[in-house]
Amino acid sequence: xxxxxxxVEVRYLxxxxxxxxxxxxxQVDHYRNAFPSFDHDDWIxxxxxxxxxxxxxxxxxxxxxxxxxxVGTVAIVERDDLDDVDQYTPWIAAMIVDPSRxxxxxxxxxxxxxxxxxxDLLISRVYLWTHDQFDWYRRLGWAEVERKDFRGVGITIFAxxx
Ligand SMILES: CC(C)(COP(=O)(O)OP(=O)(O)OC[C@H]1O[C@@H](n2cnc3c(N)ncnc32)[C@H](O)[C@@H]1OP(=O)(O)O)[C@@H](O)C(=O)NCCC(=O)NCCS
Numbered sequence: 001x002x003x004x005x006x007x008v009e010v011r012y013l014x015x016x017x018x019x020x021x022x023x024x025x026x027q028v029d030h031y032r033n034a035f036p037s038f039d040h041d042d043w044i045x046x047x048x049x050x051x052x053x054x055x056x057x058x059x060x061x062x063x064x065x066x067x068x069x070x071v072g073t074v075a076i077v078e079r080d081d082l083d084d085v086d087q088y089t090p091w092i093a094a095m096i097v098d099p100s101r102x103x104x105x106x107x108x109x110x111x112x113x114x115x116x117x118x119x120d121l122l123i124s125r126v127y128l129w130t131h132d133q134f135d136w137y138r139r140l141g142w143a144e145v146e147r148k149d150f151r152g153v154g155i156t157i158f159a160x161x162x
Pocket of ligand 1: 108
């Protein structure tokens with residue numbers, strides 16, 4: 001499909017089941033081999049608080065939109081799936097770009113928007129973990145904090161100071 005030709009706008013993801021189902025399809029596909037437990041129901045649990053509309057400042061779920069079409073998303077959450085990391089909070093989570101739009105700068109735009117939202121919330125340090133995008137986060141200036149094993153897969157926790 002190629003890169004979007006118009007501007008990509010980042011805004012709050014609407015609590016729209018069809019949009020969320022499309023995103024979940026990307027997520028399940030991406031994690032299928034390494035984390036098969038991240039299945040459809042698990043993602044419904046993840047997006048559930050957002051869909052229901054929570055009171056507190058988190059979670060924040062952002063979407064990148066080309067017109068009305070969602071082409072990527074990222075979340076800011078208080079706790080992620082990892083055990084024994086209570087010292088690390090909050091987290092950038094569930095970053096994903098439409099498979100047909102990758103490599104167009106949408107991921108970077110989303111990540112920058114999420115960091116901006118963290119700054120608005122007066123968050124001074126934010127974390128994320130990845131099992132397969134080490135180079136991407138390093139390239140965008142994230143610093144490695146710790147390597148761990150999560151459900152039998154090697155992961156790295158990164159941090160960004162705001
Ligand atoms: C990782 C992901 C979010 C990146 O989004 P994207 O929109 O494709 O990335 P961008 O185009 O914004 O990338 C920014 C830069 O990094 C480069 N880049 C893209 N993917 C990269 C990768 N996997 N490793 C290293 N560099 C990468 C781009 O070429 C671009 O380079 P430039 O600065 O020279 O232009 C996207 O590939 C994706 O959704 N992957 C599957 C889900 C996933 O892995 N999520 C992360 C979970 S931790």
